[in-house]
Amino acid sequence: MKSEGHAEASPCEQALAAWCERFPVSSSGRVAVAYSAGADSTALLLAAASRWPGRVTALHVHHGLQAAAHAFETHARAFSERHGVPLQVMHVDASHEPGQSPEDAARQARYAALADMAHSARAVCVLLGQHADDQAETLLLALSRGAGLPGLASMSERFERHGVAFGRPLLATPTATLRRWLLDHGHPFVEDPSNADERFTRNRIRAVLMPAWDACFPGFRPMLARSARHAAQAQRLLDELAAIDLARTGVPPAIDALQALSRDRQGNALRAWLKQEGVAASAAQLDELLDQIADCTTRGHGIRLKVALGLVSRQGAHLRYLPPLQPPTL
Structure with a gap:
């Protein structure tokens, strides 16, 4: 008062x-x-x-x-x-x-x-x-x-x-x-x-x-504002979990370490990794990437997927994000 x-x-x-x-x-x-x-x-x-x-x-x-x-x-x-x-x-x-x-x-x-x-x-x-x-x-x-x-x-x-x-x-x-x-x-x-x-x-x-x-x-x-706050809280928790998982998988993430996680945790970690790379994968692209990771059971199995304007690919034991090539400056 x-x-x-x-x-x-x-x-x-x-x-x-x-x-x-x-x-x-x-x-x-x-x-x-x-x-x-x-x-x-x-x-x-x-x-x-x-x-x-x-x-x-x-x-x-x-x-x-x-x-x-x-x-x-x-x-x-x-x-x-x-x-x-x-x-x-x-x-x-x-x-x-x-x-x-x-x-x-x-x-x-x-x-x-x-x-x-x-x-x-x-x-x-x-x-x-x-x-x-x-x-x-x-x-x-x-x-x-x-x-x-x-x-x-x-x-x-x-x-x-x-x-x-x-x-x-x-x-x-x-x-x-x-x-x-x-x-x-x-x-x-x-x-x-x-x-x-x-x-x-x-x-x-x-x-x-x-x-x-x-x-x-x-x-x-x-x-509705309260619902938005609940969603923000849940997202912060997912961000914390992604940080824990990426600490285990390394950055860029090791494929075998990703495969040790549940599919949902893989997807959460991959979103966080790609965000660090400055890109966001669509739901369809992320599902396809998860499928390719699940199928990656041999040393020679390749991974190659267009995400945003670049590519996610396999390089050795790890995933890599390859940004689009920039045209040479004159």
């Missing part, structure tokens, strides 16, 4: 405090918030500024993908100035390459820009405003694609990219809760018109599936 005369903490402040208990933030250095000017990042920016007065920097990425982007930046500048929070803005080219999804291109450009600005600000971490609705949408999307545990784990509460620590304190907080608090307290935010474009799969999930789930299971969002 807060003492009399103090305003009760906002839902976002409560979520941020709980996240900081799990992932303590250094008592020195700046804390950055990825601030799009939308509702969720606005609530997070206010909560962070309340928790770390004078230590918070807002980071705004201007993607240039829609006409409204200029208005987002204008609002972000005015709001940050009003609340005494320094703001960094970076304009990026988020256009996508042939065969690349626009969402993926924008996401990669955004993380690179946030990391650059975080380094410049000497921030100890960057906080992101993804919330329980985003987590539920990510999990539903993973289920529809037949994803394994890494996909079902959805978005992690903390991760590192480009040498920067990122945090997601709001994954168990519904966006409706954040918006209601902002409106009740008169804090303005912008609406992204692209969120209503149902050409994008995630927007269709938001517009069609989420209301149907809500009608059948009111309050389901935190429950």
Whole structure:
């Protein structure tokens, strides 16, 4: 309970405090918030500024993908100035390459820009405003694609990219809760018109599936977030088991040592090994590789399987991953 005369903490402040208990933030250095000017990042920016007065920097990425982007930046500048929070803005080219999804291109450009600005600000971490609705949408999307545990784990509460620590304190907080608090307290935010474009799969999930789930299971969002945490925990255990098994098989793995493991443990170890090589095998490729390993009972038996753009092959007693040949530089 807060003492009399103090305003009760906002839902976002409560979520941020709980996240900081799990992932303590250094008592020195700046804390950055990825601030799009939308509702969720606005609530997070206010909560962070309340928790770390004078230590918070807002980071705004201007993607240039829609006409409204200029208005987002204008609002972000005015709001940050009003609340005494320094703001960094970076304009990026988020256009996508042939065969690349626009969402993926924008996401990669955004993380690179946030990391650059975080380094410049000497921030100890960057906080992101993804919330329980985003987590539920990510999990539903993973289920529809037949994803394994890494996909079902959805978005992690903390991760590192480009040498920067990122945090997601709001994954168990519904966006409706954040918006209601902002409106009740008169804090303005912008609406992204692209969120209503149902050409994008995630927007269709938001517009069609989420209301149907809500009608059948009111309050389901935190429950899906809990399921994602369970999947993440299970994946961490599998990663630990893979590390134990790879310590026994060696890296690259010895075929006879792999054969001493159960098929499931072989598959888990091979996924971890290939991840170290920077590639991911499809379920069909991994099944074929396991079959070839099971059949490898003589010294002259070969193994050769295309995985991603390279090859997994047998070299002596071990498996090897051969990356694709790079064209010679002129």
